Amino acid sequence: MSGKLKLKAAFISLMMLAIFLGAWHLATQPKESAVQAATDSEYAAMMGKGKEQSGFPAPAKVGHAFVEYLADPFYDKGPNDKGIGIQIAHSLGRVAVGFLLAVAVALPVGFMIGMSPLLFQAFNPFIQVLKPISPLAWMPLALYSLKDSDISGIFVIFICSIWPMLINTAFGVASVRRDWINVARTLEVNPLRKAFLVILPAAAPTILTGMRISMGIAWLVIVAAEMLVGGTGIGYFVWNEWNNLALPNVIFAVVMIGIVGMILDLFFGWLQKLVTYRE
Amino acid sequence: MSTHFLSVENLKKVFPPTNGVANLPVFEDIHFHIDKGEFVCIIGHSGCGKTTILNVLAGLDEASAGEAFMDGREVRGPSLDRGVVFQSHALMPWMSVLGNVAFAVKSKWPDWSQEKINEHCTRYLEMVGLGHAIHKKPAELSGGMKQRVGIARAFAIQPKMLLLDEPFGALDALTRGTIQDELLKIVQATHQTVFMITHDVDEAILLADKILLMSNGPHAKIAEIVEVTMPRSRTRSGIHHDPQYYMIRNHLVDFLVNRSKTYAGAEAEMFHDAKNPPVVRPGLDGELAPVLTLTAEKPAAQALKHVVNQ
Ligand SMILES: Nc1ncnc2c1ncn2[C@@H]1O[C@H](COP(=O)(O)OP(=O)(O)OP(=O)(O)O)[C@@H](O)[C@H]1O
Ligand SMILES: [Mg+2]
Numbered sequence: 001m002s003g004k005l006k007l008k009a010a011f012i013s014l015m016m017l018a019i020f021l022g023a024w025h026l027a028t029q030p031k032e033s034a035v036q037a038a039t040d041s042e043y044a045a046m047m048g049k050g051k052e053q054s055g056f057p058a059p060a061k062v063g064h065a066f067v068e069y070l071a072d073p074f075y076d077k078g079p080n081d082k083g084i085g086i087q088i089a090h091s092l093g094r095v096a097v098g099f100l101l102a103v104a105v106a107l108p109v110g111f112m113i114g115m116s117p118l119l120f121q122a123f124n125p126f127i128q129v130l131k132p133i134s135p136l137a138w139m140p141l142a143l144y145s146l147k148d149s150d151i152s153g154i155f156v157i158f159i160c161s162i163w164p165m166l167i168n169t170a171f172g173v174a175s176v177r178r179d180w181i182n183v184a185r186t187l188e189v190n191p192l193r194k195a196f197l198v199i200l201p202a203a204a205p206t207i208l209t210g211m212r213i214s215m216g217i218a219w220l221v222i223v224a225a226e227m228l229v230g231g232t233g234i235g236y237f238v239w240n241e242w243n244n245l246a247l248p249n250v251i252f253a254v255v256m257i258g259i260v261g262m263i264l265d266l267f268f269g270w271l272q273k274l275v276t277y278r279e
Numbered sequence: 280m281s282t283h284f285l286s287v288e289n290l291k292k293v294f295p296p297t298n299g300v301a302n303l304p305v306f307e308d309i310h311f312h313i314d315k316g317e318f319v320c321i322i323g324h325s326g327c328g329k330t331t332i333l334n335v336l337a338g339l340d341e342a343s344a345g346e347a348f349m350d351g352r353e354v355r356g357p358s359l360d361r362g363v364v365f366q367s368h369a370l371m372p373w374m375s376v377l378g379n380v381a382f383a384v385k386s387k388w389p390d391w392s393q394e395k396i397n398e399h400c401t402r403y404l405e406m407v408g409l410g411h412a413i414h415k416k417p418a419e420l421s422g423g424m425k426q427r428v429g430i431a432r433a434f435a436i437q438p439k440m441l442l443l444d445e446p447f448g449a450l451d452a453l454t455r456g457t458i459q460d461e462l463l464k465i466v467q468a469t470h471q472t473v474f475m476i477t478h479d480v481d482e483a484i485l486l487a488d489k490i491l492l493m494s495n496g497p498h499a500k501i502a503e504i505v506e507v508t509m510p511r512s513r514t515r516s517g518i519h520h521d522p523q524y525y526m527i528r529n530h531l532v533d534f535l536v537n538r539s540k541t542y543a544g545a546e547a548e549m550f551h552d553a554k555n556p557p558v559v560r561p562g563l564d565g566e567l568a569p570v571l572t573l574t575a576e577k578p579a580a581q582a583l584k585h586v587v588n589q
Pocket of ligand 1: 294302326
């Protein structure tokens with residue numbers, strides 16, 4: 001039954017994609033609209049279709065960019081011309097380093113805060129103030145104090161990934177069922193075993209939810225950060241192609257950002273499923 | 280005092296104020312003792328503080344006054360010497376059935392090999408009739424099976440004493456019967472010392488050597504200690520043929536229905552000494568016992584009601 005449903009849904013998805021591409025195609029037909037609008041060239045000019053060359057790219061053109069870039073994703077012809085695979089790898093590398101650093105800080109600190117209501121109260125004002133700061137607002141400070149654009153990018157990822165993980169870890173640890181803690185207490189389980197065998201697995205689904213949110217934010221932020229710091233990465237690629245006025249390439253990159261983001265989210269969703277337990 | 284395996288003296292619990300309003304003592308002047316190998320049940324209305332007493336005995340909660348001694352030492356904090364079966368089974372859902380029991384066993388004997396641990400756990404799981412389900416997750420078990428895992432976990436660490444908090448409360452009558460039989464068998468074989476909370480009068484009579492009757496809270500007390508004088512080799516099917524059974528049962532039901540509210544307040548102290556609650560044997564003393572206590576206490580109860588109404 002659900003297989004049939006999936007098939008139907010996939011069909012509708014494809015239909016929507018086709019309609020979208022079709023509409024796009026029709027909307028960006030310079031020749032035809034020029035012919036049709038020959039009698040009313042003023043109207044055509046008003047609609048922004050006068051200048052055929054720099055108009056919004058047609059899907060075919062963008063499709064061409066897809067084929068071109070995906071055919072050879074890993075070429076490297078100097079600093080301003082690298083394959084999409086290399087650019088994405090750079091972005092993913094920065095995200096991975098920043099994210100793992102954030103995990104390394106957020107998990108232990110979140111654990112501590114979650115275990116102790118006192119520490120929770122003490123940390124809370126800082127978390128509440130730091131959490132809503134846009135990661136990019138940190139950029140000038142990072143660039144000034146770290147003096148390195150690469151490290152600054154990683155720092156921005158770190159600072160934006162840390163909050164959801166910290167909060168979720170603290171919350172997950174604090175709300176572990178009293179019964180399970182009591183079982184561990186009556187068994188005189190030592191603190192380390194208790195932390196790893198009882199509290200961590202009990203809080204894991206909540207912690208993973210935090211990680212998934214963090215990863216989503218990190219991927220949003222890396223593109224913006226790379227536009228600012230430049231050099232390498234998918235964000236820089238978008239910026240570079242925009243400066244070249246190569247819109248098909250920009251569209252291609254935008255779609256790639258979406259796909260990579262989706263894959264990251266799917267991966268964390270899978271991890272989440274792995275640690276989720278049924279009661 | 281220390282001649283008994285477990286003795287509870289003068290226990291009292293007042294919970295900290297909720298929203299600034301002071302709480303009344305849940306119970307006070309609780310005195311009782313349990314000997315080695317004894318099976319003691321405690322019966323009382325919901326909310327009278329049974330779980331709280333058990334938590335104090337387990338070392339999970341602290342009393343506001345009084346103390347509990349086990350094996351000559353004061354109970355301070357939880358200990359592997361006291362196995363607890365919780366009111367809700369409290370199995371860890373991310374571990375298998377075997378994993379749950381093994382977690383306990385490994386806590387007790389950290390240097391046992393994995394094989395030895397598994398073998399030990401399997402033996403106890405087979406004892407509660409779960410040999411076929413050791414690799415299942417708790418979520419794949421029925422309520423009764425989960426509760427049996429909890430029991431196996433508590434038995435497997437071979438504690439000096441078992442504390443059971445309404446272990447069968449959530450089960451249907453049929454399942455409860457079979458698990459009661461299993462528990463009865465295990466306890467008769469191991470001579471385990473047990474303290475068990477129950478709401479079920481029949482369950483208490485079937486399993487216990489001694490039943491503590493608790494009056495209603497706040498200011499709950501141990502009202503009476505009922506000795507179950509039937510031979511220890513009881514069975515669930517045979518117990519109904521013993522004339523003592525009905526006498527004990529009537530006595531317990533009469534307490535729960537009529538007398539459990541009459542032990543609070545200063546007036547109650549006139550006819551009841553909480554430090555030495557009366558020990559009664561309704562099974563042997565025939566129908567006299569309940570009648571006697573009734574006639575002895577009814578006037579006081581009536582007087583009490585009179586006072587309250589004014
Ligand atoms: N943390 C708490 N703060 C304040 N009052 C509490 C707290 N825990 C329990 N109580 C009160 O203490 C009383 C005794 O609770 P307890 O859980 O020991 O009852 P019980 O006899 O086990 O009841 P039941 O048979 O329903 O399990 C109840 O009236 C309850 O409201
Ligand atoms: Mg209870």
